Amino acid sequence: MTKPTRTSRTRDEDKLDTTTSPESAQLYDPDNQDLSQGRTSSLNRWDTPWFNWKLISGTAIVGIIVLIGIFGRFLWDTELVYVGKCPLNLPPVGFENSRGQTGTWSHPFGTENSGRDMLALTIIGAPNSLLVGFVAATIGIGIGILLGFISGFIGGLTDDLIRLLAGITITVPSLLVLIIIQSLVEQIGLFTMATLLAVFAWPGPTLVIRGQVMSMRESGYVQMARLSGASPLRIMFGEIMPNLLPYLAASFIGSVSGSILAAVGLETLGLGPQRVPTLGGTLYFALEAAALLRNMWWWLGIPIFILSLIFMGLLLINLGLDEIANPRLRKATE
Amino acid sequence: MNTKVSQPSPTTNLLEVKDLRVYYETPGGDILAVDSIDFELKEGETLGLVGESGCGKSTAAMGILQLVQPPGRIVSGEVRLQGKDLLTLSEGKMRQLRWSKLALIPQGAMNSLNPTMRIYRQIQDVILTHQTTGSDKLSADQIKNRILELLRMVGLPERIYQMYPHELSGGMKQRVCIAMAIALNPSLIIADESTSALDVVVQRVVAQTILRVKQMLGVSMIIIGHDMGLMAQIVDRIAVMYAGKIVEIAAVRDIFNNPSHPYTQLLIESIPSLKEQKPLKVTEGLTHDPRHPPPGCIFQLRCPIVTDQCRSIAPKAHLIRVEQSVACHAYENTDVARTV
Amino acid sequence: MSHQTPLSPKLPLVTSLIKNMLKILKLSCLMLILSCSALALKPVDRTDTVIFDAYGRIANPYIFNWMVPGATRSHGMHQSVWEPLFILNYETDEIEPWLGLSFTSNDQLDIWTLKIRDEVKWADGEAYDADDIVFTIDLLLNDETLSLGEAANMQQWIGSVEKIDPLTVQFNLKAPNPRFQLDYFSVRVWGNVVILPQHVWQDKDPFTFDNFDLNRGWPLGTGPYRLAQATETEFIYDRREDWWGLETGFQDLPQPKRLIWVVTGVEENRSLLAANSELDVVGGITLGAFEAISAMNPNMVAWKAKMPYVWLDPCPRQISLNHTIPPWDQPDMRRAISLIIDRRQIVEIAYEGTSFPSKSIFVAYQGMKPYIDAIPHLWIPETSDVDEGKRLLEARGWRLGSGKNKFYQKEMTDGSTQTLSINLQTNAAGIELRRVADVVVEQLRTAGINASNRAIEGATWNDNKAFGKFEGVVDWDACGSVNEPWLTMNRYTNQFYRPIGARAPGNNNFVRWQGSKADRYSQLVAQIGVLPLGGSGIEPLFTEAMQLFLEEQVIIPLNQAIMLIPFNTTYWTGWPTETNNYIHPPMWWMSAHRVIHNLKKAR
């Protein structure tokens, strides 16, 4: 029996190699794949699962907001986000406020009742919101990965303990803890805020990653790796991690939007950073000043629109990643 | 239940498939999963459909059942069941025809039963769905008795009735599927790789059950699979598929004794034998891109006897002896009577 | 008091567990199934009803014991059911009699005699007399824990109280107090001591008695209305045709047949209610909201007919710097801040023009005018003087940083460089102080001080002040005086000085002002404290004390507090306004009795 040398072969040949095993005459493929899947992916280099319009458009939306944050400050005077730098209550260009003032090009998005410029707020506030979300999610998912892997891989008492910890964190009302921690912290900046939110961002990912790790631990290739004497670290990061990657990416993005939502919620209650312009903080001022009633729709409308954009972008990225992680979803949308 | 009402077709063919094409749409072009296949099935006959994975045999079955799922689609062809072209039927008409005329014993027996429904309900729902509103409506008791009878027929104990699928073994599940398939006395049962996921002993049991049921009911069957050994024992004729085309179709005996198409020969040769160790020939050669089949013969890339003609002209099916037709240029001059 | 289980009865474990769980369940069900009030409400026309704003959520709507601190009383009770003895009228600066006729003292100001009206009756027909007053005061005097409302104050001043005759009560004070009537019996601000019906309260535990049983007529009061229904969000009062005041000819019955106080929620919400004429009086709202509802409903009026519409609230806003933390321990440094701050900009931005810069440390009421006007040269100039402020900073060795660091810096003795910075704490409960602080912070930063602000929860904010854990706060702790200066001045005397880490009593002098000038100031204030109200000897003492106070820049006054109280004239007229100023306008004060009697049907 001539064993073919693997090195020079393409993936397709390998596949063929297994389809006709020498042990039986069965033309047996364990996956029972039909023609529509599997082969197509390797045939066209543009046909990778990562080339997903949802992922791309979502990334584009988020990217634009980041770019505005980076380059906007060179194009617009961002000092205008501070109190008293502009006339109060101006409408956006082309509109009129209830006092009959019309919008001017010096404040194209209008201003609010403390004389903050809405355009500057957008330029500074939108990336700030994203930043808080990303930092909180990074910490949260980081802890989630660490604990999830430990829990799922080691199991036993450690697993019980971590699950208990997660359970408790989920049961204790976050608002209570956040308000109290805030009173202990000297000055609340974006990073403090993000760290606070991360305290509540980890249990979800931990539990889910734990489940995934546990099911993967039992899967064939991990067993094989273990039999071949790979170290647990190598198995974790060499074998399991790459397979979890699209999934982790999706839950990271989910965690980003969750953290942004939580941050905006806190800010909207007036519990955010003080002098740092944030979208939630703008909403707080708008709600406290009865902006709707005053027909200052731009005051609420612009932050809500930006937030919706951010969330939509993240949602699209998440859906895209979901489809990459789960080919069935992809199939359904093609 | 009387299934043989009328036969407008003058022949005794139960099923005629003509030029059936099923393509899958992909960004890189259509995959020709089933590319113009023709065959017929007589009353009471059993046809085996063999071929390697991905050759389109299951797709062909789905084409007959009209259950091709997007992105797949039936491009053209005729599927005549008792003379009626199924492809022209409306969705509703087709739905009524399914199972009452055309039943399926699915592949992947492990997961073919709804995990959240008890066994009896899954059998009961086909009976209830296809029950005409008229006088032959069965009472609850009658239905229950019928289900128990079906379970007995496939050799399952009565307690199965109340169970959930996860409580059954793979073989038992597959026999439940068989019981379900015969619930309405269909004219044709398609068994799609019904035994492939089972271990060898259970495979035999299931195969025997299929055989027994077939003998009891005299139903026509298409059995799809890749275990030539198993096939030999249950089917009357075998159709060999390669890359969406039927390359050879013949009676079981002829396939084994006189495998004519080079691909069939490779298949037969690869059946292991204890007496001699044979090299694995099928592994040689390349498969083509299913979206862009090469001009000429479909098997040219792997064919040991390939000629220049094969690379440009697609071979027609040649009837080399009674009931054995082969699509290969090698038999150009041995045509017995007519092309199929 | 038992130390093991304050306020929790001991029961056998299982019984109490089940009992308590059932209790919550039962209450939940009861609330839905059973009617809360036994008296069916008869329908009353909207035109005969006045609807008031009861502000935010009422924590315990079924407790009408005003002496426990959690109980609410401004949801109609002390505006329509419980009547005051006297009312201080801010507009006339007079103390008007109501249930009381006169309250006079001896020359030493330590024996006060109260005479009340004849024929005053509780709603159940019992007489309201000296016994009730003596009972109430004794109850407060006997509270060793000092935890009942006003108990501490009563015990601070009153040695004994005695009934002279059914309509006369004599208070024997521990020390002279010229403000005894004013502070505790005249609705000086918001409310005052409410007299309890002895025949209801005599056998009750004043700490836990809820005083709520509509069938028995509780809460019992003397006013022209009785509580008809109390729910989570609504308090309905119906007119009593047998009010004592009608029978004695004191006053006619008020015109409204029904008064309703509703819990309104956020500003949007109550503004919309007002615009829809579902609310006749709105609690304070912002200028923007007022302009919006005025545009929708032309019948809205406020204290002033035009911009800025507002009425002054008694508690002016200020910055308090911690006198123990360098560099703010230097009066010059504090003054520099005061000079740099542009009070008019604060008013324009934080209040959108609806407030007024504070000239003095006092509220600019009619009654305070003589004192404020007495020393015009001492008060804060109209405009800011940033240059002078910077000069003061530079005189103290601070140098403006260059380039990136634009803040003032100073080489310290240990060689390090310190940046001039200040953190201002505000109470997160309201947005107003935060907005003021936001403006101040920008002004200070522009001038070269690295200022920041931080809103913190009320309880923490309060503690930080009391224990001295702050650099600066935006607050209103000079609040107190409304028609005489002593009360505010007394809050900064050295008797209240506590070191950092010890609680400043009642947040008095929490800035921790001390030293020889503070001592002299305290002496002067003590002398003012025993002079009769409005007495001629006050002025020289006052002038000297304020001079010391301002030299030291003990606090930095910012602006007057404001209240924009919209009234809806669709159904009712006769609301107090600047041109019809028979009384001050806050409708959550006990003085609202005057307004309710003055309302006229609009159609």
Added chain:
Amino acid sequence: MTGKLDDRITFLGRKLGVFLLTVWTSATLIFIIPRLAPGDPIAAMIARMSQQSGYVENADKIIEGWRERFGLNDPPSIQYVRYLGNLFHFDLGYSMASFPATVSVMIGRALPWTVGLSLVSILATFLIGNFVGALLAWQKTPRWIKLCIPPTMIFTSIPGMLAAVALLYIFSFQLHRWLGLSAPLFPLRGAYGRGLEPGVSWPFILSVIHHGILPVTSIVLVRFGYWALGMRGMMITVEGEDYMHLARAKGLRPFYILYHYMIRNAILPQITGLALSLGTMVGGQVLVEIIFSYPGMGTLIYTAVRNQDFPVIQGATFIIIVGTATAVLLIDLLYPLIDPRISHQGK
């Protein structure tokens, strides 16, 4: 059903153990956490009094009196033991900020509203979300529906309270003006109409429903998308299952397949989420309740936290903790009954 009795008892014991441990630890945390913040609840209470009346004389004496009364001068260990003891009796004590109301009474009054609001909105969200998700994934859904649904998901990206404000503005304030009606379509505030007595009467019930529509809508609007996306994913997974293939081959009616084969299987994981939402619902919807002046638990807890009203924070959060932990416990215990594939034998 292969589990032996012993295994089941061990399983039950472990789950109960985790339940009790969670409740105890969380209860301890909610004892400690509020006390970490600097600030004295009693002083805060007096400070609020001073906000009403300008200046409270003798505040320090009053504070001392009330601290003693609430046992706040005792060492923390004694307070803790007393607290646990009281919790064990389910005795939640008196509120500090609104003494002498007991925490039980305050919760008892707030709970029905929150449970009512949350229950309706959670169930509605669950039903609508899963229905929409199912429609999105179902092959036979008309194309126009599939095109119409995704835009509604935009609401998912708006914080709930903003949706509440927007709804309030449109339906309670502007719409009737645009339509020329004299009264708003929906009430602006509260849980039931003015002048109605709570009780079992049609006007009251109708009024409760009328008042509940906007709050419920604002919650449903922002939440249903999450359910829909989850359901869609599950449906697509189910769609690819072999039994779906067989179901179609069986010639079953499309709706029958949708309900009995797809939804029944796809909804199982969603039920876990539902149970968790139901467990946490006693916490209320802080922002939405505040905006609609809805007298529920969310407002109660929010106010208590801001006032540092220890007993109310502890009492209310304890109920949430017990609720959540019970939901988790019940999921573990009851899920095998819902999903026949899973038995107690699981790891």
